[in-house]
Structure formats: C-alpha cells, structure tokens
Amino acid sequence: MSEPRQRRIWLVADDYGISPGVNRAICDLIGRGRINATSVMMVGPAIGRDDAAELLNAVAANPNAAIGLHATLTAPFAPLTMHYQPVNGGQFLPLGRKLRGTLLRRHDRHVIATELSAQIEAFTERFGRVPDYVDGHQHVQLFPQVRDAFLETVKAHAPKAWVRQCGRSVPLTRRLGNPKPLLLDALSAAFRTRASRAGIGFNPSFAGAYDFLRETDFDALMRSFLDGLSDGGLVMCHPGIVDDTLISLDPFTDQREREYAFLGGDRFPELLAAHHVSLAAAPPPAMGGAVLSHTEI
Template sequence: MSDSAPRRIWLCADDYGISPGVNRAIRDLIARGRLNATSAMVVAPALGRDEVAALQDVVTERNALGHRCAIGLHVTLTAPFRPLTMHFRPADGGMFLALPTMLQRGFVRRLDREIIQSEIAAQFAAFRDLFGHAPHFADGHQHAQLFPVVRDAFLGATATHAPDAWVRQGGRNRPLLKRLNSPKALLLDALSRQFRKRAARANLSFNSAFAGAYDFLRKPDFAVLMQQFLQGLPDDGLVMCHPGFVDETLESLDPLTTQREHEYDFLAGERFPPLLAANKVTLG
C-alpha cells in the first residue's frame, strides 16, 4: 500500500439491541455510510425480529453499493442482563455479575470455563436463529471477552460456532507515554496481549489495533477524541463507538446515555468525513 493510499478501518457501533433508540441511531449511521460494523446483543430487550430485519435491510442496501458492513455478536456476560442458559453460574438474582466482580473473579480464576462457554455458545445460536447466519465477527460487552478464563471460553465458542469470524482484541501499538493517562487503555492492552496469543492458536483472526475507550462520565468532546482514535491507526484497525438516542429502555439498562447522542451527532455531522480524509483512513 502506498503512503498516499487511505487505510481501511472498522468503525463499529456496539450495543445494537439494547434499546430502540440505540438501534435507530445505528441504522441511520449505517445508511449514511458513517459506520461499517455493528455488534448485536442477543440477550438485550430490543433485538426482536423486526429490529433484526430493519438492520439487515439497511446493511443489504449498503452492501449493494459496494460498501460492506459487518454484523457481529456482542457477547454479553455482565449485569443487568440475564443469561440464556438455565444453570449459568455465577449469577446474582438471576442476572450476570456486575463488571467489577466478573473481572475480579476472572483474575483469581473463580469462573467456570465450561459454564461460560455454554452460555456464549447459546448466544451464538441465538444470533444465527435471528439473523440466519453466523456473525461476521465477535466481541464482548464491557470487553468481557478479554477477561482471564472468559477469553478461553469465548475463543473456544467462536472457533466452534463461527470459525470464519474475526474477534476483537483491545490493544493498540502506541508509545507507552501516550497510554499512561488512560488506565483503561493500559488494562485493555495488558489483557489483549494474552488474548491475541490465544486467538492465533485457535486460528482466529483479529483486528490489527483498537481505539475508542474513554471515560464516558467526563463527557469529553467526541470530535477531539475521534481525532486521537484515528491518529496513526493502522490498516484493519478498529474504533469502537456507542451512538444512540436516549429512551426509557436505555436509561433503565445502562449509565451511558446522553454521551451516546453526542457521539451520534458528531458521526452524522459534517465534520466527520473531513476528519477521516485528513487522517487518510476510509470506511469503504
């Protein structure tokens, strides 16, 4: 690839299915050519067959124009969502454990790989039932696919149920000094090193680099963040995003609400395409 040729990246909207408002925003951005991937939560309340059909329609239209858009499985293993498998453990009141507890139990190896792998397999099966095909890729809600123990279950289930899918890793080849101000990025880098090794052993491909993690509670300027995400991102790198419109369903399930609308506004607006061009990247 010449120095002047644009690098093709993935811009993936997470959480399709979490609420009607999020679904509508994601479909609109795909139709505008502002996204080329989204991952669906089969355990979420807004992933009925009508919402799936609406997503497939807009993706089919983009594909017909030569702009491929991938649909993946957003494996979900944390509260407030509930498992599909009847005997999933550990659980809290019928729900998955909260993110901090799940991560902690992974580090001390107090998770059962077989039980987790069975749940992930059930989510793959639900995706195939809804969409009529295996997911093009697989990732994890709140990066749970990277956690110790969970990663082996996740990779094992993917290799069995979607062997042609690629998987999301959360590391980025950036100088250490540029990551020290982001503890979340440092943790994702550390977890992803082992994840990439295990994915390679399972003959699963993965994105070359990752960006998109930030402190949602600080409500930073998403335009500034996107510039940072794109800078130096290599070919086949991935930027995670969470656009959406706030509705009652979203408010009942997730603390990330109004920031989703800020993300949508920037991605749908006039400043985004020039930013892609200035960084010599394309979603095409």
Template sequence: MNGAAPPRRIWLCADDYGISPGVNRGIRELIERGRLNATSVMVVGPAIGRDEVEALQGAAKGSVRCAIGLHATLTAPFRPLTMHFRPLNGDMFLAFGKMLRAGQLRRLDPEMIRAELAMQIAAFAEMFGRLPDFIDGHQHVQLYPQVREGFLAAVSDKAPNAWVRQARRNHPLGQRLSSPKALLLDLLSAQFCRHAARSGIAFNPAFSGAYDYSRKPDFGALMQRFVEGLPERGVIMCHPGFVDEILVALDPLTDVREIEHAYLSGEDFPRLLALNNVTLS
C-alpha cells in the same frame, strides 16, 4: 511516478445494537449514511425482536458493506440464555467488576462460558440467518481471565470464520501510561491475542475508541486521536444512539451516545477521514 498512498481501511463499530430502540435507530441511521461499517448485536438485549433485526439487515443492505457481529454479553444487568450458568447475582450475570475479579481469582468455569457463548452464537444465527462476521464483548468481557478460554473455544467451535476483537490501543507509550484502566486492557488484550493465535482465530491488529465516559466529550477531537496511526483493519469502537427510557434503565452511557451520533452524522466526520486518508469502504 508514484501515486498517492491508498486510504487505510478501518472498522468503525457501533456496539450495543439491541440494548434499546433509541440506540438501534441511531445506529441504523448512521449505517444508511455510510458513517459506520460495523455494528455488534446483543442477542440478550430487550430490543432485538424480528422487526429490529429486519430493519438492521435493510440498513446494511443499502449501505456500503457493513459487518454485523455478535456483542457477547456476560455482565449485569443482562441475563444468560443457558439455564445453569454460574455465578449469578439473582437471575442476572455478575457486574463487570465482579466478573473480572472472579476470573482473576480463577473462580469461573470456562465450560459454562463456552456453553453460554455457543447459545448466543446460535441465537444470532437464528435471528439473522447466518453466523456473525465478528464477535466482540460487552464491557470487554471477552478479555477477562477464564472468560477468554471459554469465549475462544465457543468461537472456534461454532463460528470459526469470525474474527474477534482485542482492545490493545495503538497510542504512544505516554498516553498509555496515563490511564491505569487502559493499561489493564492492554495487558488483558496481549494475553487474549496469544490465546486467539494459538487457536487459529483472527483478530484486529489494533483498537481505539475508549475514553472517560463520565465527562462530556469533544468527540471530534477524540476521533482525530482515534484514527491517527490506526493501521489497516484497525477497529474504532463507538456507542452512538438516542436516549430512551429503556437505555436509562440498563446502562450508564446515555447523553454521550447522542453526542457521538451528532458528530458521526455531521459533515466534520467525513472531512476528518479524508484528511487522515482513512476510509470505511
């Protein structure tokens, strides 16, 4: 007699640890409660000092296994760690739209991307005393043309055991066709996966978590859609946290972070996981 199917193990990853104290606190609270099993760290963020690193390590140690990765950051309003990175807008990276266009027009230097990512990996290793478990990208920058070549070269050289995040959705075709932006991410992810495979770098089999951040979300309904059909080791991206002045000055994602945090910390979330035979452990 066959038993019940084992639960699917997925990654629920909170992006942007290091962007602000309020976001950091929200992420740590969810890790401590077992409501997240991954977070990615912005080493160029303004809230990633020693105390914030130690607090994250403490939260992860007391929870079920929590992966800690690098949130590679190459877009404004953040600044590079390397001195000669180009192109820049003043002393900041380009905005993500300009960065994407520059890559599409072959106006980036993959070697500069590689050097900057190598520096961010080194900064992570110095902060945490080890290399990142995985590496993803702020605003999906790792997928951009020319960026991906430099990104993957740095991972292969400096963190070869880390897996990297692609952003192809595991949704029916009808849902994919409804969003031109998401279709572009699917196309870029397919190209990214081919490059990663050629480099022998592991990546997640599927991705979910993106939605229209300009509207107040029903995050419970969104999470139901995100987990449906997501395979073993699939990744759901999220952005929980608390709004503070630092976040408001740096990022347009504000109130939705508190909505996400409220849902993930509530009792509907573990029920949704159980009903879908999904686990974060």
C-alpha cells in the same frame, strides 16, 4: 513527497439491541455509510425479529457493513442458559465482580462456553447466518477464563469469524495516564496470543476507549483515535438516541447522542479525508468474517 497511504478501518457501533433508540441511531448510520459494523446484544431487550429485520435492511443499503455478536456476560443482563452461574438476582454479575472472579479463577469455563454458544445460536437463528465477527460487552472476551471459552466457542460455532482485541498500537509514552486503556492493553496481549494459536483473525489495532461518564468533545476524541491507528484497525463507538429503556440499563446516555450527532454530521467525512482514512469493506456473507490480522502488537 509521496502522499500518505490510505488506511481502511472498522468503525464498530456496540450495543445494538440494548434499546430502540440505540437501534435507530445505528441503523441510520449504517444505511448512510457512516459506520461499517455493529455488534448485537442477543440478551438485550430490543432484539426481536423486527429489530433484526431493520438492521438487515440497513445493511442491504450498505453491503460493506458487517454484523457481529456482542457477547454479554455482565449485569444488568440475564443469561440465556438456565444453569449459568454465578448470577446475582437472576442477572450476570456486575463488571467488577466478574473481572475479579475470573482473575481469581472462580468461574467454570464450560458454563461460560455453554452461555456463549447459546448467544451465537440465538444470533444465527435471528439473522439467518453466523456473525461476521464476535466481540464482548465491557470487553469480557479478554478476561481470564472467559477468553479461552470465548475463543473455543467462536472456533466451533463461527469458524470464519474474526474477534476483537483491544490493544493499541501507539507508542508507550502515549499509553500512560488513562488506566482503562492500559488495562485493555495488558489483557489483550494474552488474548492475541491465544487467538493466534487458534488460527482466529483479529484487528491489528484498537481505539475508542474513553471515560464515558464525562462530557467530552467527540470530534477531538475521534481525531485522537485515528492518529496512529494502523490499516485494518478498529474504532469502537456507541452512538444512540436516549430513551427510557437505555436509561434503565446503562449510565452511558447523553454521550451516545453526542457520538451520533458527530458521526452523522458534516465534520466526520472531512475528518476521515484529512486523515486519509476510509471504512473497510466487508466480504460477502457467504465468505464468513474477515481475518484482519494475526500480527502481534
């Protein structure tokens, strides 16, 4: 019997820039080779020049790692552009209102594109290069109206970058029961079609969505994420160290520390080996982002 095929995956830590504690955890994991990508929030409170320099230093210790933009269009963060609408008290709309508004086509695609362009430009100025890939905080890149503006902006400002789709490649029977991944599956179908038409690469499969507000065994979750994930697939994670800044911005706190402890511990490399999984190597920055797949799921 032949040995199982080795799979290479992207393990992406979201939310770099949301707080100093999250930044420290992500830099530690990248420097140790435990994750191979992080998505940066240019509207976060912890993305000054020193924060960017610390991340670049961590990537210098792990040149296989990629740095992407975590495009953000939901509260409690504020837009970079002066005339962005709609806003709520100077901030983006909360997630539920943003999703409903885009489903009802109440937003202006040009206004969204202008804000996303500003976030890519801010990233490029801070890091000295365009992002290797672009995804979305709270999966906003998948929303109607947002997705077209998002893909157009990536194509114009980071043409070699790949983008994140959030559809799973598991059988239908395993998709039932959790409404959040089901919604992501549905939204991702149209997103993949549009990305393919635009010639923009994306990850062939996705995992990492779960109920962040429940205390969960992250070891068991990671095993479920790896089970059935295709070669080139992407696992989203949110490691961090809880601090006052994070508490003020996000209800997802203690679970970040559980993720950080697991990803930094001895059990994680053993789990990867048992599943015949390794972390994918990023291309040199001069080559731009990795085009992972144009394959429909």
